Amino acid sequence: MKYQKFKSAKWPILVAITFAGLWMGCQKDPMNNLSIDDTHLYITNYDTTVNFANYKTFSIVDSVALVSNTQGNSRELTPADQALLQAIISQMQSRGYVLVDKSQNPDLAINVTKVSNLYTGVSIYPGYWDNPLYGYWDPFYWGYYGYSYYFPPTYQFYQVNQTYYTIDMLDLKNAAKNNNQLKVIWNAQIRGEAVDDPSAVNAEIQAVFNQSAYLKTM
Amino acid sequence: MKTIFRIPFILLVIGLSTISGYAQVFYPPYPPSPYRPHPYSRHNDDYTTYSNRPSNHPLLFSLNYNVSGLLGSSHDYIGKVSPRGWNASLLYPINNHWAVGLSGGYQDYYEKLPRQIYHQPGSDISAVQTHVIETIPILATGQYYFSSEKNFHPYVSLGVGINNINYQKWWGEYEESHNSWNFAVSPAVGLQIPFTKSQTVGLNVQAGYAYSPYNYNDVKNVSNWFGQIGLFAQLK
Numbered sequence: 001m002k003y004q005k006f007k008s009a010k011w012p013i014l015v016a017i018t019f020a021g022l023w024m025g026c027q028k029d030p031m032n033n034l035s036i037d038d039t040h041l042y043i044t045n046y047d048t049t050v051n052f053a054n055y056k057t058f059s060i061v062d063s064v065a066l067v068s069n070t071q072g073n074s075r076e077l078t079p080a081d082q083a084l085l086q087a088i089i090s091q092m093q094s095r096g097y098v099l100v101d102k103s104q105n106p107d108l109a110i111n112v113t114k115v116s117n118l119y120t121g122v123s124i125y126p127g128y129w130d131n132p133l134y135g136y137w138d139p140f141y142w143g144y145y146g147y148s149y150y151f152p153p154t155y156q157f158y159q160v161n162q163t164y165y166t167i168d169m170l171d172l173k174n175a176a177k178n179n180n181q182l183k184v185i186w187n188a189q190i191r192g193e194a195v196d197d198p199s200a201v202n203a204e205i206q207a208v209f210n211q212s213a214y215l216k217t218m
Numbered sequence: 219m220k221t222i223f224r225i226p227f228i229l230l231v232i233g234l235s236t237i238s239g240y241a242q243v244f245y246p247p248y249p250p251s252p253y254r255p256h257p258y259s260r261h262n263d264d265y266t267t268y269s270n271r272p273s274n275h276p277l278l279f280s281l282n283y284n285v286s287g288l289l290g291s292s293h294d295y296i297g298k299v300s301p302r303g304w305n306a307s308l309l310y311p312i313n314n315h316w317a318v319g320l321s322g323g324y325q326d327y328y329e330k331l332p333r334q335i336y337h338q339p340g341s342d343i344s345a346v347q348t349h350v351i352e353t354i355p356i357l358a359t360g361q362y363y364f365s366s367e368k369n370f371h372p373y374v375s376l377g378v379g380i381n382n383i384n385y386q387k388w389w390g391e392y393e394e395s396h397n398s399w400n401f402a403v404s405p406a407v408g409l410q411i412p413f414t415k416s417q418t419v420g421l422n423v424q425a426g427y428a429y430s431p432y433n434y435n436d437v438k439n440v441s442n443w444f445g446q447i448g449l450f451a452q453l454k
Contacts, residue, residue: 027302027326027352028302028326028328028350030328030330030348030350030386030388030393031391033330033348034330034346034348034390034391038330038333038346038390039346039390039391040344040346040390041343041344041345041389041390041392042343042344042345043341043342043343043344044341044342044343045340045341046340046341047340048339048340191390191392192390192391193391207344211335211342211344212342
């Protein structure tokens with residue numbers, strides 16, 4: 001609009017102020033209307049060609065791999081991590097899988113990684129499986145020296161700006177058949193605010209298993 | 219030889235500029251005079267009479283609060299009525315019945331959905347989704363007044379222009395967004411009720427429909443109804 005046409009100089013200023021006020025007052029910010037629980041995203045991916053009943057035993061890592069751009073990469077076992085690992089074990093057992101030591105040739109292996117990154121800008125990964133963050137658990141941990149991981153291409157994800165958990169289930173049973181690769185057949189990601197709160201992890205694991213009804217031995 | 223031609227030319231320029239300095243040119247609006255009718259007036263009324271006519275003043279400004287609800291597939295995306303919007307218009311009255319100009323506004327549609335699991339082949343996402351559509355229409359608007367004589371002025375209007383549509387789908391705190399400019403058309407009916415005898419300020423109410431072709435994810439076309447209430451003022 002051309003305010004120059006007004007003969008009174010007061011009008012454009014008044015109108016501009018009114019408009020600016022209206023503009024800002026009108027918008028409803030989605031972020032201000034989310035509780036911490038509302039921010040949580042539970043994402044599960046699975047290999048649709050796999051019959052999960054073909055696997056009977058599983059083993060799980062003894063600590064959580066920490067991938068961080070501020071603290072470096074290491075393994076940790078905080079109270080939240082302990083609770084998380086225990087929750088995964090309970091859920092797997094309730095689905096009929098038997099927990100064994102990694103030395104007893106488990107059919108399935110479960111890796112747990114906590115990504116704790118601090119970004120000052122916005123960063124977008126092209127896709128989850130292309131994500132260089134994965135594979136921090138050396139296949140040798142599972143006794144598969146010289147093997148590599150295989151991540152099938154799948155759904156595109158969103159930018160990373162905080163702490164999240166990612167849980168990968170590996171097919172050890174068919175590792176040799178899969179071109180000497182430990183194929184990821186199930187993956188769960190827990191994203192959002194304060195996902196590593198010890199009081200929240202049980203509900204988080206419950207949620208990812210609830211939406212993965214196909215994880216069962218029968 | 220050349221100098222001979224230059225001398226009368228220079229004299230001519232000096233002469234013209236001197237004359238034009240004395241000449242008085244009046245551009246409309248003319249200074250008020252009780253002896254002749256205003257050039258904008260289509261009647262032979264005197265100045266005081268026509269000054270009360272709304273259509274004889276340039277620029278009719280209107281600022282309104284806008285309530286709107288989406289229709290069609292955009293209604294499936296956001297079902298909630300949006301009470302967060304405004305609309306403004308600046309129109310130039312051509313005569314007693316027609317006014318043309320620009321109108322624009324802003325509307326914020328918002329709906330937060332309860333937690334749900336969204337399925338895709340090989341992938342499930344449990345999330346609290348927040349759906350947002352923001353629209354900023356800028357329309358060339360024509361308004362037709364049925365009558366300008368009475369104490370209220372019913373009108374119909376048609377706006378044609380562009381609409382900035384800002385689509386947002388929030389997965390928890392992760393935002394997926396899409397912004398584009400689209401064609402827009404908006405017919406409406408309205409009523410202006412002047413507060414004063416001079417009819418320079420008054421109440422404006424309007425109701426209408428707007429449509430924009432759009433195609434992104436699950437939203438095919440953005441159409442909406444709206445109702446607005448506000449003030450109009452004639453800017454001298």
